[in-house]
Amino acid sequence: MASIKDIAKQAGVSISTVSYALNGSTKVTEETAAKIVAIAKELNYVPNAAARSLKKRETNIIGVFLTNYGGAFYGQLLQGIQDTLSSKGYEMIVCSGKESHRFIPERMIDGAIVLDYYFSSAELIRHADAGHKIVVMDRELTHPNINQVLLHNTSGATLAIDYLIEKGHRKIYAITGPEGSYDATQRIEAVRQSVARYSDIEYQELPGDFNKPAGEKAAEQITKNFTTPVAVFCLNDEMAIGMYNYLAKTKYEVGKDIHIIGFDNIELTHYTQPRLATIDYSERKWGAVSAEHLLKLIANEKAENERIYVTLIPGESVGNISSN
Known part of the structure; x- marks a missing residue:
C-alpha cells in the first residue's frame, strides 16, 4: 500500500508538502497540489484514517456499546440513535465485548453511548476523567463528561403490579432479569416495594435472563406447581414471549390460567394472541435522546440528565380473576 513517503519521493517534494496538498492547504501552489493529487491517485493512495483522526482529535464516529445484540429490543433503539447522528453528520459503530472498550481511550470514536453492564462504572469514570x-443508558453516574438518559423503570414496574392487583390477582410471580443489569435491578426492587404494600399477596420470584428460553423455563416451573390461576410479571417482553411459546404446548391458557404482563412493548407483542399487556415507551426516542445528549456534550453544551417515561398497555393476557 502506497504511503505519503512514496508520493513525496515520486513527486520530488517533502513529506510535509504532500500532507499539505492532500489536506487542501493553501501553503502549496495549485500546480504542485495538482501534481501530488495525480500521483496519489496513480499509486492508489488511501489515507490512514486512524492517524488523521488522532491529529484532528475527531472521527465523526460514535460508539454504541451494548451488552449483546440478541432479541427484538435493539432495532428501534439503534434506529433512533442513527437517525439523530446522521442528521448531524455523524456515523455510528455498534460494539459488544470488552475488547471494543479500547475504542474510547484510543480515540477511535468521538464519544460513547453505553448500554452495556459489562462496562464497569469505574472504567467509564476513568475515561470521563x-x-x-x-452517555449512559443503564446506570447512574455523576461526572461533567457523563450524561444519563434512563428509563423510568420504577414507574413501569409499579404500573405492572398495580394493574395485576386491580384485576384481582393475589398470587403473583415475577421473572427477574440478568444479574448486574441496572434496568432489571430497578424493576425488581420496585416490584418488591409494590407487593409489600399489600398483606394478602402470595409473591414469588423466578430467575430470568431477558431472553425467551428464560421465559420458557419459568413457564415450565409455574405449570408444574399450578393449582389456581396466577399472574406473572416478566421484566421484559422477550421472556413473556418465551412463556407464550411454552404454554402453547400445554393445556394452560394465557389470560385464563396464566395471566402475563411484560415490559418494553416490542413489535412482536402486537401480534400475540391474546394481546400481551406490557409497559410501553419509545425505544426510538430513548436512542434519539441519548444521541442528542452526547452531541451536546461533544459540543461542550449543557445537557441535563433525562428519564424516558413509560405507560401501561392493557391486554387480554391479563384477565379479571373474579371472572375465572
Missing part, C-alpha cells in the same frame, strides 16, 4: 464524552 480523561476528557471523553459519554
